[in-house]
Amino acid sequence: xxxxxxxxxxxLDDLYIEFDGQQIxxxxxxxxxxxxxxxxxQPMVVDRISDRIGSVDFTAVxxxxxxxxxxxxxxxxxxxxxxxxxxxxxxxxxxxxxxDMLWLHAAAVERGGRSLLIAGPSGQGKSTLxxxxxxxxxxxxxxxxxxxxxxxxxxLPFPLAPFRRIGTRRxxxxxxxxxxxxxxxxxxxxxxxREAATISEIVFPVYRWRARPKLTRLPTGNTAFELLRSYxxxxxxxxxxxxxxxxxxxxxxxxxxxxGRGDEAxxxxxxxx
Numbered sequence: 001x002x003x004x005x006x007x008x009x010x011x012l013d014d015l016y017i018e019f020d021g022q023q024i025x026x027x028x029x030x031x032x033x034x035x036x037x038x039x040x041x042q043p044m045v046v047d048r049i050s051d052r053i054g055s056v057d058f059t060a061v062x063x064x065x066x067x068x069x070x071x072x073x074x075x076x077x078x079x080x081x082x083x084x085x086x087x088x089x090x091x092x093x094x095x096x097x098x099x100d101m102l103w104l105h106a107a108a109v110e111r112g113g114r115s116l117l118i119a120g121p122s123g124q125g126k127s128t129l130x131x132x133x134x135x136x137x138x139x140x141x142x143x144x145x146x147x148x149x150x151x152x153x154x155x156l157p158f159p160l161a162p163f164r165r166i167g168t169r170r171x172x173x174x175x176x177x178x179x180x181x182x183x184x185x186x187x188x189x190x191x192x193x194r195e196a197a198t199i200s201e202i203v204f205p206v207y208r209w210r211a212r213p214k215l216t217r218l219p220t221g222n223t224a225f226e227l228l229r230s231y232x233x234x235x236x237x238x239x240x241x242x243x244x245x246x247x248x249x250x251x252x253x254x255x256x257x258x259x260g261r262g263d264e265a266x267x268x269x270x271x272x273x
Contacts, residue, residue, distance in 0.1 A: 017041050019094050019147075020156055022051045026090070028058040030065065032079050033086070039184060040087065043159040043192050054093035058086060069093065087160075091145060099236040101147040101156070102244055106202075106230055108141035108155050109133045110193045114200035115155050116269065117146055119230045124205045125262055127162040131185045132266035139193040145232070150244055153252060154196040161186065202227070202254040203269065211260035213268045218256055223249035 015026045015037055023046065028034050038045065057068040064076035069089040075082055095103050106119035107130035116133070118126045127143050134140045143162035146155050162185045204218070204226050218226070227245045228234065234241050259265035 015041075016046050016049055017044050017090060018046045019044065019158060020098070022053045022094075022097065023049050024054040024056065024090055024093055025049065025052055026056045026058065030058060030060050030079065033058050033082075036083055037086075040083075040161045041090075042161065043187075043189060053097040056086065056089055056093070058082075070096075095233050098147065099233060100150060101233075102150055102237070102241065103232045104146045104148060104227070104230045105144065105232055106146040107143050107162070108146045108157075108197075109138040110141055110197040111138045113197055115141060115193075115197035117155060117199055117202045118205060119146075119202055119226065120204045120206075121229070124207050125259075125265070126205065127185070128164050128262040129203075129205060129257075129266055129269065131162050131164055131187070132262055133269060134187060134191055136266065136270045138270075139191055140187045141193045141197065148199070148248075149196070150237070150240070153199045153248065155199055156196045157193050159187070159192050199248070199252055201273075202248075202252055203257050204254065205257045205259065205265070207260070208258055209260055211258050213257065213259040213261070213265040215255045215257055215268060215273075218254045220246075220249045223252075223254040226254070 013028060013034060015034065016023045017026060017037075026037060055069070059066050064074060065079065065082060067073040067075070067082065067086060067089065070093065073085070104117065104119055105121070106117045107126040108115050108117050109130050118129050120126065130140065130143060140159055140162075141155060142158040143160050145158055147158055148155050164183060164185050202223065224246050227248060228242070231241060231245065237244065257265060257269070
């Protein structure tokens with residue numbers, strides 16, 4: 001027998017989150033979740049639907065929560081534990097509908113119509129480097145996911161609010177990076193790039209304790225391998241994706257960035273090459 005669900009008396013409010021002219025509608029009666037979404041997706045929130053491609057409902061029920069997206073999920077516990085789940089649900093819906101894009105695990109910043117991709121796995125400082133570059137006058141495009149057109153070397157903005165790890169004076173091993181506290185970085189709306197930008201360089205950061213920043217140009221094969229590691233929707237494209245990644249690796253200069261301090265690494269990336 002299905003358990004009866006008793007919802008909060010608060011009314012469901014709609015938020016519309018947009019990428020490239022298409023929207024996902026989020027309905028919630030939970031003020032904490034609404035606040036999180038507004039903080040995280042502020043540059044992507046619009047006031048009307050023009051091309052709805054998905055939806056997520058987040059409701060308070062029986063002392064817990066229910067998330068209805070592609071699937072339905074029930075949870076009893078601290079709401080903050082669901083923030084990343086809802087964030088991933090929204091991203092998955094955009095990726096599923098926009099499979100014409102190559103979605104890379106990367107941050108992106110822009111200056112002069114040219115973009116720099118900072119790609120690689122979590123914990124290497126993509127958010128730290130991208131936000132520090134924005135402090136130096138670059139425009140913000142994305143923090144953790146970068147959608148690239150399959151037909152041209154362009155990245156589109158996906159400007160989720162970035163989270164930067166709080167540094168420490170003690171030695172931090174790679175396995176411990178995930179334990180550091182993260183804080184949201186508010187990027188001024190005027191510093192956010194709203195249009196696509198041509199990719200001019202790709203950087204793969206590698207954090208090493210106290211390492212002096214050093215950029216090393218990567219051969220084409222190494223670049224293609226690292227891009228494939230960052231390719232979140234490879235299953236959508238398979239052989240076409242391999243060909244596209246190979247083209248990017250041949251046409252765009254890529255570097256490994258070894259560093260130990262974010263400010264020094266950002267200064268190096270900001271300098272002419």
